[in-house]
Amino acid sequence: MDITLTDTGIIMNQSANRTVLYARVSTAEQNIDHQKTQAEAAGFTIDDVVADLGTSGISTTLAERPEGRRLADMLRRGDTLVVRWVDRLGLNYQDVTDTIRMFMRQGVVVRTVINNMTFDGATTDPMQEAVRDALIAFMVATAQAQAEATKEAQKAGIDAAKSNGAKYRGGKPSYDRKTFQRVVDRLATEGNVSAIARGEGLTRQTVLRIRDRQADCEAALTKWGM
Known part of the structure; x- marks a missing residue:
């Protein structure tokens, strides 16, 4: 003012x-x-x-x-x-x-x-x-239709890669193994998802995914050799 x-x-x-x-x-x-x-x-x-x-x-x-x-x-x-x-x-x-x-x-x-x-x-x-x-x-409506078409095209490409026997690794994790371990440790002691996300430079959704699907996240790191 x-x-x-x-x-x-x-x-x-x-x-x-x-x-x-x-x-x-x-x-x-x-x-x-x-x-x-x-x-x-x-x-x-x-x-x-x-x-x-x-x-x-x-x-x-x-x-x-x-x-x-x-x-x-x-x-x-x-x-x-x-x-x-x-x-x-x-x-x-x-x-x-x-x-x-x-x-x-x-x-x-x-x-x-x-x-x-x-x-x-x-x-x-x-x-x-x-x-x-x-x-x-x-x-x-155009924006939503384009987004849905892009999503379907990506899904079709993934399905095609799987059906052809290609090694599909999924999306590359936005964190390395050290960061992953720190997040796991902090989740066990703190539990404040938003604070952990800010501290580790990750999105809140990423921290929630590590919390709820820890085994899958660790497997993704292994697939990418991280």
């Missing part, structure tokens, strides 16, 4: 509206730097970056992600939310359409870097509202 000094005292001014970038990547090996760079190259001046790392857009809603919840809490009327595309908010049709409409009702403008789309709740014309909502629905 800004403070103005006058002859009669101090006036507290409401903070200027902010432009917030929300970024999300699905795996721990990725980073969000390119999403910020792309937004700035498109002409956006970013005041804050909120990012969920190693988080699926299919299996989690925005409200289920730690930074997604923080995003919803921090945005205020007049702020602008920037995303690379609507798929960064998620890949579930109902969740993403509900999320965008919620932000618009709160007076937040939602903008995309790709295609330079702008969605806000300022219009009261029913025809413009219908066109806007139809466009949102189309974009989100």
Whole structure:
């Protein structure tokens, strides 16, 4: 909040509206730097970056992600939310359409870097509202359909490799054996999944997988010679 000094005292001014970038990547090996760079190259001046790392857009809603919840809490009327595309908010049709409409009702403008789309709740014309909502629905449905098609293609490739007798090892673990052992030891003594994830530089989902499927995780390390 800004403070103005006058002859009669101090006036507290409401903070200027902010432009917030929300970024999300699905795996721990990725980073969000390119999403910020792309937004700035498109002409956006970013005041804050909120990012969920190693988080699926299919299996989690925005409200289920730690930074997604923080995003919803921090945005205020007049702020602008920037995303690379609507798929960064998620890949579930109902969740993403509900999320965008919620932000618009709160007076937040939602903008995309790709295609330079702008969605806000300022219009009261029913025809413009219908066109806007139809466009949102189309974009989100397209994102979910593409994600599902990619997932099916990956599954088909895995099945083909297995049927051909190829040695399928699954995804490479995002941790080495020393980190794995430290996580196992800390789970036995601490049990605080979020704290362990932060301390070891892993996602919360990875620590939960080690906790719940320790034998499978150890087998994966062996398969990858780690």
